[in-house]
Amino acid sequence: MGSCEYVREYYKVPAEIGRRVIVNGKLGVIAEDRGNYIGVNFDADKPGVINNCHPTWQVVYGEMGPIRKMTRSQQRYERYREYSDCFDSFRDFLAWDSEPEREWNRRW
Secondary structure: OOOOHHHHHHHOOOOOOOEEEEEOOEEEEEEEEEOOEEEEEEOOOOOOOOEEEOOOOOEEEEEEOOOOOOOHHHHHHHHHHHHHHHOOOHHHHHHHHOOOOOHHHOOO
C-alpha cells in the first residue's frame, strides 16, 4: 500500500503507510512516508495531523488499518496553504476555491 522503503530497509522494521502503530504508548497509523521518519496520525489527533516519529523509538508495529481522511475544512485549509501566495485575501481564495469547475467541487 505505502512506501516507507528507506525506513524498512535501513531500520529493518515493517513500516508502511496504513500500518497501525503504538508510539510511546499512543495509538496511531502510519499516514505518510517522511524519509528517515514515519509520519503518524495518532488516534487522538484530527485526521490529517501528521507527526514525525523515529521508526525505532518506542514503536510497536501492528496490523494494517485505514487512514482517516481529512475533513472538508482541513482539505480547504491545505489548499489555502498551497495556493495562498496567489491571492490578495482569504476571501479571494474562497471565491476561487468554491468555483464549480474545481476538481474538488465536482459531484459525480
